[in-house]
Amino acid sequence: MRPRATVLVGRRADVLFGRRARRRWIHLILGGALAMPYVFVGSVIVGPLFGDSGLFESFGAQLSAFAVGLPLAAVTALFPLTRPMSVAAVRALCAVPDDSLAEGPARSRAARGRTAAWFTLHLGLGGVISGMSLALPPFAGVLIALPFFVVLGESRIGMPGVFGEPWMVVLAPVIGVASLVALAACAATAGGLLARWAPDLLGPTPADRLAAAERRAADLAVRNRLARELHDSVGHALSAVTLQASAARRVLDHDPEFVREALAAIEDTTRRTVGELDAVLGVLRETGGSGPTAPAPTLATDLDGLLHRTRAAGLPVSATVDADPTALPPLVSREAYRIVQEALSNALRHGGAGAPVSLRVTLDGPDLTVTAENPLPSGSADRRPDRRPGGGHGLRGVADRARLLGGACEAGPASGTWRLHVRLPLKGQP
Known part of the structure; x- marks a missing residue:
């Protein structure tokens, strides 16, 4: 030393x-x-x-x-x-x-x-x-x-x-x-x-720190929005495709007609998901030089197709629409579509084979309400449907969408069913 x-x-x-x-x-x-x-x-x-x-x-x-x-x-x-x-x-x-x-x-x-x-x-x-x-x-x-x-x-x-x-x-x-x-x-x-x-x-200075915090909050909001859009659009498509492929595999030897229908549904779902993915990325893409992007899906333009694809995946859906989707503010119509999409995705993943889903989209005074109910599998009455390894983001995204519009979200088991109820105010929306 x-x-x-x-x-x-x-x-x-x-x-x-x-x-x-x-x-x-x-x-x-x-x-x-x-x-x-x-x-x-x-x-x-x-x-x-x-x-x-x-x-x-x-x-x-x-x-x-x-x-x-x-x-x-x-x-x-x-x-x-x-x-x-x-x-x-x-x-x-x-x-x-x-x-x-x-x-x-x-x-x-x-x-x-x-x-x-x-x-x-x-x-x-x-x-x-x-x-x-x-x-x-x-x-x-x-x-x-x-x-x-x-x-x-x-x-x-x-x-x-x-x-x-x-x-x-x-x-x-x-x-x-x-x-x-x-x-x-x-x-x-x-x-x-x-x-x-x-x-x-x-x-x-304090003003610099405040501006930096606002920039970080804005970046976090953008990332969260992108995560919600990807989860709801791509997640729903993958759930539907998985069920359709699984059903086609089981009847491959004795029901070729059903297999052809399932493959056609898979093709339609994936093609549409590519368009939705382009719309999701277009949320963050700067305009001017990047070219046009596909419009974001809404209740007015895409609800019927969503219900058709979900039923083609083997999930019985009874839908009641007591509102004019074309009269809704575009922002509410878009967020309501994503909420319905997430509710059907949860039912596809966790509701059990062939379990019926009840969907209601109604006007309740100055608010638009979306309610979805589906039976829970036996033994899971007290379990959240999205509680799985790496999951748990779907209901959080629904709550975020409702909160950003000034609404509220309630979800939970009730008498053997899973109930999702979302309220979206129409007043003051652009």
């Missing part, structure tokens, strides 16, 4: 010269480079006060130009795009957690003010560290090499007279190395301060 002192020295050296310190140093030099145009403008402003010849020879003139340029940088930092560029640089070079920084332009007054403060600090500290990085290494190199110049007889190398003293010749390399270490320490300190202040000045 290495001695403790060696480990401590290694850690301190990593703090000053490690990869993170070097990247933060580069970030500071980038700030110094960005500060140069503002310093030039400041030099134009303060130049008449010092005279053209003394502007670049006077340290005070240079500080004055720097001091005048920083407020100009703060003003230009008020533009919204300053924050995305600053955040990108911080993420790439400052080792700051991504989730602590804001996304997108600064839009509120507080966000722009904090961005201006960050930009000014970055350019200010970056200008100082950049100036030190340009001046100190050559000076330190001369000090480190000073004894060699003396040995070679070059005692006058443009250094002040004090550097010709014997004791200074001995200390010069130490001073040179110390100045380089001091430069690294200043750069590490400034980079660490910027990294610490970045989440406070470039982090999300």
